[in-house]
Amino acid sequence: KIFLKMSKIIAIGRNYAAHAVELGNSLPSSPFFFFKPFSSIINAAFGENIEIPTEFTNDVHHEVELGVVIGSRARCVSRENAMEYIGGYCVALDMTARDAQEQAKKKGLPWSAAKGFDTSCPLGTIIDKSLVPNPYDLELFCEVNNKLRQSGSTGDMTFKIDQIIESVSKIITLEPGDIILTGTPPGVGRVVEGDVIRFGIKGLKVHDGQDYVFSCPVVNRK
Amino acid sequence: KIFLKMSKIIAIGRNYAAHAVELGNSLPSSPFFFFKPFSSIINAAFGENIEIPTEFTNDVHHEVELGVVIGSRARCVSRENAMEYIGGYCVALDMTARDAQEQAKKKGLPWSAAKGFDTSCPLGTIIDKSLVPNPYDLELFCEVNNKLRQSGSTGDMTFKIDQIIESVSKIITLEPGDIILTGTPPGVGRVVEGDVIRFGIKGLKVHDGQDYVFSCPVVNRK
Ligand SMILES: [Mg+2]
Ligand SMILES: [Mg+2]
Ligand SMILES: [Mg+2]
Secondary structure (H helix, E strand, C coil): CCCCCCCCEEEECCCEHHHHHHCCCCCCCCCCEEEECHHHEEEHHHCCCEEECCCCCCCEEECEEEEEEECCCECCCCHHHHHHHEEEEEEEECCEEHHHHHHHHHHCCCCHHHHHCCCCEEECCCEEHHHCCCCCCCEEEEEECCEEEEEEEHHHECCCHHHHHHHHHCCCCECCCCEEECCCCCCCEEECCCCEEEEEEEEEEECCCEEEEEEEEEEECC | CCCCCCCCEEEECCCEHHHHHHCCCCCCCCCCEEEECHHHEEEHHHCCCEEECCCCCCCEEECEEEEEEECCCECCCCHHHHHHHEEEEEEEECCEEHHHHHHHHHHCCCCHHHHHCCCCEEECCCEEHHHCCCCCCCEEEEEECCEEEEEEEHHHECCCHHHHHHHHHCCCCECCCCEEECCCCCCCEEECCCCEEEEEEEEEEECCCEEEEEEEEEEECC
16 A cells, blocks of 8 residues: 655656647657645545636646556666566546646746645556556546546557656655656647546556546635 | 745845846836745854855856744745844855856856756854844955955845735745845855855844854865
């Protein structure tokens, strides 16, 4: 069982070519990342609310992603043994204020507010890596009000998990409990108050035989 | 005494006009920020090393800043009572891979690697707010090898601390132990292996009558 201590969330951008294309972005030649603060996490297993900070954004998008949970300290780790540093996995939503992000991109400013607002990181239950023998055959999906918006295989990642760990750990030490969000497949889109987002990994059965699926309602921040 | 639990570091950009100008940047109309991860913190009171991640950057700059340490949970706090949420202060270096930051700015990409590499956040001892009756009359300074590089009064901040707390807490909840870096005065510049950075707050006497000054050697990351 993985204990999640306060640590950091590192999110990889444009790691599925089809998603980079849908937003009109160029493809990165090496993995790039941004941070989401721990204060952005909500527990999707409890169905906690995703809050739209309406004073700041009017265009919040869902991005369903595979989260990699670090199990042991990784500094300057090579690709060859990178997978040994993983403790588990989870499904996540990298909720994004797209309007604020586009403004930041244009001005050359940080993405931090656009990616880091409260409730912008709903996480599913963390599962031990033993339940995920192959992290590249997972079918991520995301529905809004029971309509499928995103689906894609983790096999379509441009930079594989071991490459990401190698690349990041050259610059930033990864610590137990850190979470790496590995990018989103295509189909991202806007949500508004009253929507319900259902997301998970298709076909994955956890501990008690349950589906690995979560739901979070969308509300406006009060 | 302030206990620093694992939390987040929020750093404000371009909050001293003279510094924005020296880098050829436009002045922001509202405070913008980026994150530094807790893994970037080193203890300047122990004289820990600042490591240049040479595989990634060849141009690391010092930025001396006043750090505001949050004392109690702040969500949607108004300017009028924002100062009540402060627990203490510290001096900090917002070490920056300027080459990587400039690349990121040009491409519209996050600043996270440029601002978040290991050892990029040396912190002086956290002091209780009772020792700082007026946070706007502090003289920040930064020397490299005993030559003065930066000096400036915290009175020159564009956005005051209460405005920053109001603005950030609309989007992101501030928690006890969070640190806000409030921007740097002019004079930023490059350091290389073998340099020693000495920084602090001029004239400030702490607990035992000691000067509030710290030194960190600069080395290349091995
Ligand atoms: Mg950022
Ligand atoms: Mg994403
Ligand atoms: Mg700075």
